[in-house]
Amino acid sequence: MLYINWAKPKLTGVIIIGYKMVCIDLDGTLLDDKRNISEINKEAIRKATNNDIKVIISTGRIFSNAVEYAELLGLNTPIISSSGAVIGDLHFGEFGCRNIIDYDSCRYILEVSLNSDSKISFSSLDTIYTNDFEMKVLLDIVKMKDDTFRNTKISYIQKYSQWDEVFKSGTVKSDIRFKKVADVIKIKNEMAKRFEVVNFTATNLEITNQGVSKGKAIEILAKHFGVSPNEIIAIGDSENDLSMIKYAGMGIAMGNAGKIVIDNSDFTTETNNNNGVAKAINKFVFNRI
Structure with a gap:
């Protein structure tokens, strides 16, 4: 159920042909x-x-x-x-x-990433958690230049043990960045058995719960x-x-x-x-x- 009350705007008299x-x-x-x-x-x-x-x-x-x-x-x-x-x-x-990814599923996604020489991030509603230092630096630069990121936090994960609290906090999506396209294809096929997996770019995968x-x-x-x-x-x-x-x-x-x-x-x-x-x-x- 959506807890939103949207105001209905007034028509301006332009003829519309059926899309709402x-x-x-x-x-x-x-x-x-x-x-x-x-x-x-x-x-x-x-x-x-x-x-x-x-x-x-x-x-x-x-x-x-x-x-x-x-x-x-x-x-x-x-x-x-x-x-x-x-x-x-x-x-x-x-x-x-x-749609939160459960703890065990997050662990599984992380292990697949760590075993495939790739970098990974998980995101919640307002925080991006990543072990990708290049991504962290890039996002920090973007935050300084782009006001649309003002309420988005970037958390750099340096130790394996830090992921535990991340997964308990509730994440909704994971992104994996690979070095080789061949690795993307292999991991995508494996992940697709348990999750919704799509390419954002040729070397990046987005992962959400199945059906999302x-x-x-x-x-x-x-x-x-x-x-x-x-x-x-x-x-x-x-x-x-x-x-x-x-x-x-x-x-x-x-x-x-x-x-x-x-x-x-x-x-x-x-x-x-x-x-x-x-x-x-x-x-x-x-x-x-």
Whole structure:
């Protein structure tokens, strides 16, 4: 059950052609390569929300970071984060859905990583725990430059024993970074027997509980709002977007998306650096070419 009371915006008189929900990924989709949201994309989202379209952020990012983008866009809708493991409220921090990876499963994921010469991170609602020093340094730099990470904590795990408290605290997603693509394929096949596993990049795996995905999270919200799949648009670029692209009546791949995403989408829009989200919204929501 979602503990959220969303205000219903007033219609502006623009003719809409049937879609009631637009679900948008962040990285490689709404964000350009410099991690900015263009004014053109912002305006398209404002126009959609002003016309009673529910715009949903659906990202692999941690919840505390995703919230900042929702506030930046002025959204008052649920947020899907950690690739579907968390569905959260914007203003009050009440969570309708938080799919925690149990202690033993976390241990198993960690051991697989340690035995495969890879680096690993686990994330909760507001903290990223990692044994990857390069990632820790990179995130610290990002935090200094990017206000959207202001409420996200980075915890560097240096000792094996430290993981125990991390796993007891409740984590919702794990990310493993490999050196070789061949290792990714092997571990992905092994992990897929117990978990939901997708590639974020060619050498990175995202791991959540089995059955957890952006598509499942959108299904939960669709039922909550009384919206059918045919009334939903989903826009993304990566393998972790496939489930929502397949679930939505209109699945849209970014021009910069991987082949597997493009092949499984209904339409391909422009790239993330060329306002692909705005062009998709204008075309399919407002019937503007």
